[in-house]
Amino acid sequence: MDNYYFMYKDIPVAAFVIAKGFFSGMAKPVINKNAISLLPFGANNIPQLVHWFSERSIPLTREGLNDYENSHTIRLERIIQNLALSLTDSYWIKPVKSDLNWDRVNLFKNDFEDKNFFDVIEESKQKVTEYSPNSTLNGDMAKKWIVDKTGVRCLTKVGKNKSIQQALNEIIATKFHLKQNMNNFVPYKLIKVIHNDRSTYGCSCPNAIKEGEQITIAYDVVKSEKVEKNTNWITQYKKIANSNGIDSVELDNFLSYMILSDFVLSNSDRHYGNFGLIWNTELHKFTKIMPIYDTGTSLFYSEDIPTTLKGLLKLEVNGIDKKEVNSLRHVTDRSVLDLNALLTNDELFALINQDIHLKEERKQDIIQAYQKKCKLISDFQNGMDLWKYPVQQLY
Numbered sequence: 448m449d450n451y452y453f454m455y456k457d458i459p460v461a462a463f464v465i466a467k468g469f470f471s472g473m474a475k476p477v478i479n480k481n482a483i484s485l486l487p488f489g490a491n492n493i494p495q496l497v498h499w500f501s502e503r504s505i506p507l508t509r510e511g512l513n514d515y516e517n518s519h520t521i522r523l524e525r526i527i528q529n530l531a532l533s534l535t536d537s538y539w540i541k542p543v544k545s546d547l548n549w550d551r552v553n554l555f556k557n558d559f560e561d562k563n564f565f566d567v568i569e570e571s572k573q574k575v576t577e578y579s580p581n582s583t584l585n586g587d588m589a590k591k592w593i594v595d596k597t598g599v600r601c602l603t604k605v606g607k608n609k610s611i612q613q614a615l616n617e618i619i620a621t622k623f624h625l626k627q628n629m630n631n632f633v634p635y636k637l638i639k640v641i642h643n644d645r646s647t648y649g650c651s652c653p654n655a656i657k658e659g660e661q662i663t664i665a666y667d668v669v670k671s672e673k674v675e676k677n678t679n680w681i682t683q684y685k686k687i688a689n690s691n692g693i694d695s696v697e698l699d700n701f702l703s704y705m706i707l708s709d710f711v712l713s714n715s716d717r718h719y720g721n722f723g724l725i726w727n728t729e730l731h732k733f734t735k736i737m738p739i740y741d742t743g744t745s746l747f748y749s750e751d752i753p754t755t756l757k758g759l760l761k762l763e764v765n766g767i768d769k770k771e772v773n774s775l776r777h778v779t780d781r782s783v784l785d786l787n788a789l790l791t792n793d794e795l796f797a798l799i800n801q802d803i804h805l806k807e808e809r810k811q812d813i814i815q816a817y818q819k820k821c822k823l824i825s826d827f828q829n830g831m832d833l834w835k836y837p838v839q840q841l842y
């Protein structure tokens with residue numbers, strides 16, 4: 448058994464035990480009563496903290512990990528070796544007997560290089576610390592943090608197939624938001640990587656989080672209070688965000704824009720882990736809405752492409768609502784998406800055409816579906832409630 452502190456920078460927020468060879472995560476935690484305000488958002492008592500910590504790892508569903516790498520023991524070992532450091536908050540774990548401090552382990556400042564996972568061509572190859580933030584990084588796509596040649600911490604992701612569409616979709620979303628003049632999104636660019644001995648493309652975006660801030664996914668915001676029966680999750684999300692520092696009009700507009708742009712791009716993965724807020728640990732409030740991130744699963748990347756308007760209205764997604772069209776019910780201002788500033792079909796084609804492994808016919812089908820989605824949003828802006836059956840029969 449090893450004794451650890453759960454640290455926020457240099458302040459022990461809790462003490463706990465790790466039992467060797469058995470991944471029970473944080474065992475026997477005791478919270479430091481003088482540091483309660485520094486606990487992660489939504490982890491205000493021992494069971495919540497244990498749960499929060501157990502989520503701090505590479506998910507079992509991560510692509511490309513073999514059975515050995517994905518075993519509990521190896522995952523735990525990596526987390527311990529890397530002191531559970533992360534680039535999405537400033538928490539870490541410190542062996543009680545060690546004299547390590549935040550200045551020494553802080554990966555927002557100290558450069559790192561992780562040779563596990565894939566190779567990124569533009570990664571700075573100057574290893575300074577032995578720690579990496581990747582053992583706590585979640586999400587299913589193969590991914591790792593790098594320090595790029597200008598010193599910026601960048602999240603890099605690679606798709607699983609030969610097709611680079613998943614990475615390309617992030618770039619498409621970036622161009623889409625730029626043309627809309629939207630200013631709260633994570634900008635992605637294409638990068639060259641070597642993955643499984645093959646040269647391919649992935650995508651890369653700068654870290655949206657600064658030291659002292661914590662990404663709080665919408666799921667954790669919603670679950671930080673009891674969800675009463677019949678309470679809609681989005682309503683609860685907004686209520687908690689507003690009472691902890693986020694302006695209600697700003698959040699309404701942000702969510703309206705996110706839902707509308709996801710609809711046009713057919714993003715099928717806007718689940719409650721793929722949007723959220725930024726918590727400032729020391730100010731003890733939300734200071735920002737997390738910029739739009741993770742739009743990789745868009746434009747029918749791994750799905751059949753409906754050819755009719757009716758078919759597009761029946762799409763099922765892993766999103767805010769199970770039926771994609773129902774997410775539009777949460778749009779409070781239909782005009783936040785500028786129909787005159789949408790990517791044109793030609794602009795979209797030029798982007799997807801970069802994927803040499805995408806079949807010609809599929810590219811055409813994607814454009815057709817995109818065009819139909821734009822038409823549906825135009826009708827929606829003209830007052831049609833697209834989820835209603837009489838309206839759906841019009842198509």
Ligand SMILES: Nc1ncnc2c1ncn2[C@@H]1O[C@H](COP(=O)(O)OP(=O)(O)OP(=O)(O)O)[C@@H](O)[C@H]1O
Nearest residue numbers: 535585586587588633652653654655656662740741
């Ligand atoms: N720009 C960013 N800055 C800081 N953290 C980020 C950024 N983008 C993503 N993250 C964090 O990394 C996690 C994984 O990223 P992302 O959601 O893009 O990956 P994914 O594998 O596509 O996810 P999913 O499993 O939802 O498909 C996110 O849940 C978020 O916590």
Ligand SMILES: [Mg+2]
Nearest residue numbers: 586720721741
């Ligand atoms: Mg994600």
